[in-house]
Amino acid sequence: MVEIIKLLIVIGFIILLIIKKWKLEYIILLASLLMGMLFNLSPLQIGKYFFLSLIDPTTLRLMGIIILVYILSGFLNKVGSLDNLVDSLRGIVKDYRFTLAFIPAFLGLIPMPAGAIFSAPMVKEIGNRAGLTPEEDAFVNYWFRHIWEFIWPLFSAMILFAGLLKVEIREVILVQFPLTITAILIGFVWEYKNLKRDIAVINKKDILINLKNLLYGIWPILLIIILVLGAKLDILISLVITVLSIYLLNANKLKITEIKEIIKKNIDWGVITLIVGIMFFQRMLQVSGGVEMIPAMFAKLKIPVFMVLFSIPFFIGVLTGLNFATLGISIPVLIPIIVQGEVNLYYAMLAFTGNFVGVMISPMHLCLVVTKNYFKANMGRIYKILIPPLIIIILVALMLVIINT
Numbered sequence: 001m002v003e004i005i006k007l008l009i010v011i012g013f014i015i016l017l018i019i020k021k022w023k024l025e026y027i028i029l030l031a032s033l034l035m036g037m038l039f040n041l042s043p044l045q046i047g048k049y050f051f052l053s054l055i056d057p058t059t060l061r062l063m064g065i066i067i068l069v070y071i072l073s074g075f076l077n078k079v080g081s082l083d084n085l086v087d088s089l090r091g092i093v094k095d096y097r098f099t100l101a102f103i104p105a106f107l108g109l110i111p112m113p114a115g116a117i118f119s120a121p122m123v124k125e126i127g128n129r130a131g132l133t134p135e136e137d138a139f140v141n142y143w144f145r146h147i148w149e150f151i152w153p154l155f156s157a158m159i160l161f162a163g164l165l166k167v168e169i170r171e172v173i174l175v176q177f178p179l180t181i182t183a184i185l186i187g188f189v190w191e192y193k194n195l196k197r198d199i200a201v202i203n204k205k206d207i208l209i210n211l212k213n214l215l216y217g218i219w220p221i222l223l224i225i226i227l228v229l230g231a232k233l234d235i236l237i238s239l240v241i242t243v244l245s246i247y248l249l250n251a252n253k254l255k256i257t258e259i260k261e262i263i264k265k266n267i268d269w270g271v272i273t274l275i276v277g278i279m280f281f282q283r284m285l286q287v288s289g290g291v292e293m294i295p296a297m298f299a300k301l302k303i304p305v306f307m308v309l310f311s312i313p314f315f316i317g318v319l320t321g322l323n324f325a326t327l328g329i330s331i332p333v334l335i336p337i338i339v340q341g342e343v344n345l346y347y348a349m350l351a352f353t354g355n356f357v358g359v360m361i362s363p364m365h366l367c368l369v370v371t372k373n374y375f376k377a378n379m380g381r382i383y384k385i386l387i388p389p390l391i392i393i394i395l396v397a398l399m400l401v402i403i404n405t
């Protein structure tokens with residue numbers, strides 16, 4: 001119980017500094033130090049774990065991916081691909097709100113950390129034209145990026161989830177498919193209710209030209225999808241190939257001085273620092289052993305099964321901000337409840353929903369962080385828009401469990 005209280009102190013500390021509008025990268029680093037002190041680690045041990053987090057291959061890979069995505073966004077902006085993509089979509093689709101949702105949803109099929117940063121420039125381009133607030137831009141970009149979480153078989157979290165349950169991924173998809181449909185409907189209902197209507201006039205004569213411009217604007221994205229999903233290359237390698245391809249095809253527009261300027265203007269070093277902070281925080285969580293105490297606490301308090309199934313992954317999701325880590329910690333603990341003779345996929349779905357909701361609101365979630373930073377949005381206002389849709393997801397998941405068990 002003492003360990004749980006210590007974790008709650010850390011969470012309260014994070015929330016307090018967020019309210020005071022401290023920069024998140026500093027908050028996470030300070031929270032990690034606080035956790036080390038609360039769990040009686042010496043300064044030498046804390047320094048050691050920070051260094052190990054900094055040189056961890058996962059940390060370096062994440063930093064590499066984020067930097068390349070920022071450079072890619074800068075390249076696409078410089079060569080006019082973003083303008084082409086937005087203009088061509090507006091010439092094919094009458095309602096900008098569909099286009100606004102389509103871009104992050106389409107890019108959401110690419111399994112990559114902090115992937116919301118990839119769609120953010122295009123969403124911002126459309127949002128600026130439509131006069132949207134930073135929070136409206138941020139919500140659309142963040143929400144539609146994650147509508148596939150429940151069913152997309154190429155996400156590492158889905159692969160792990162099915163593996164832990166020892167079932168085929170298609171079985172999980174069939175059960176969880178209604179949640180993705182719900183997420184899509186929620187997103188569109190919110191858009192059509194809250195964003196002003198602006199219907200474009202489509203010139204049928206220009207449709208072929210717009211399709212050609214769309215292909216020109218979208219080919220780097222398609223290339224990444226083909227390399228990642230078709231050729232099964234690592235996302236880091238795929239980004240390197242794509243960035244080099246854009247450079248080689250547009251060498252006249254991308255001189256060395258301009259590339260330096262793109263790197264200087266586009267890379268958000270605060271986000272890079274935050275990645276290190278999050279990896280440090282996760283390592284401190286593992287070292288403290290506090291997360292492993294959560295299931296025992298729920299068992300002692302004799303909390304109802306549905307609440308246990310939802311709450312454990314939810315709480316761990318808020319702490320880690322990572323689907324893969326959350327499922328890896330929580331599902332093995334919940335297996336005795338989920339598997340009783342045979343796998344109850346609806347119980348599993350409720351646990352997955354707890355993970356989804358926890359990660360979606362977590363200040364550790366890189367997609368949320370980079371989206372908030374990119375659009376310069378207010379975190380409190382983002383939460384105000386985000387929480388009601390998440391409550392609907394929870395209610396739909398509960399209804400499905402009650403009906404099917």
